[in-house]
Amino acid sequence: QVQLVESGGGLVQAGGSLRLSCAASGRTFSRYTMGWSRQAPGKEREFVAAINWSDGSTYYADSVNGRFTISRDNAKNTVYLQMNSLKPEDTAVYYCNADRRLGPPPPLYEYDYWGQGTQVTVSS
Numbered sequence: 001q002v003q004l005v006e007s008g009g010g011l012v013q014a015g016g017s018l019r020l021s022c023a024a025s026g027r028t029f030s031r032y033t034m035g036w037s038r039q040a041p042g043k044e045r046e047f048v049a050a051i052n053w054s055d056g057s058t059y060y061a062d063s064v065n066g067r068f069t070i071s072r073d074n075a076k077n078t079v080y081l082q083m084n085s086l087k088p089e090d091t092a093v094y095y096c097n098a099d100r101r102l103g104p105p106p107p108l109y110e111y112d113y114w115g116q117g118t119q120v121t122v123s124s
Helices: none
Strands: 003-007 010-013 018-025 033-039 046-052 058-060 068-073 078-083 092-099 118-123
Touching: 003 092, 018 033, 018 092, 018 118, 033 068, 033 078, 046 068, 046 078, 058 068
Parallel strands: 010 118
Antiparallel strands: 003 018, 018 078, 033 046, 033 092, 046 058, 068 078, 092 118
8 A cells, every 4th residue: 555654844934945855655666656746724735846756857837847856765755845945825735746657747637646734834
């Protein structure tokens, strides 16, 4: 059974940084696309970033490109989201997700597995 467990959320001031972690278990993820998405109150869930586990290709939403970095640690089966220069509009619940295909990230509704989410709050 696939499990994705996020951690690292919290409260931070604008301009600060946080690093989210997603510990993945239950499969060999070498041919998966791993991603992060987020959902702010009253808004739809949106794509944030994704990485192909096999070759490390990365993809970012325009809103976070240049501020966020997604990476993976093969030995630890963990995916990270380093978030710098945080803004109040980054406040949301952040979810880790996994898709059983490689390549550009699919629409969010096509991801196969989801974590339970971790809250990120950025104060102004």
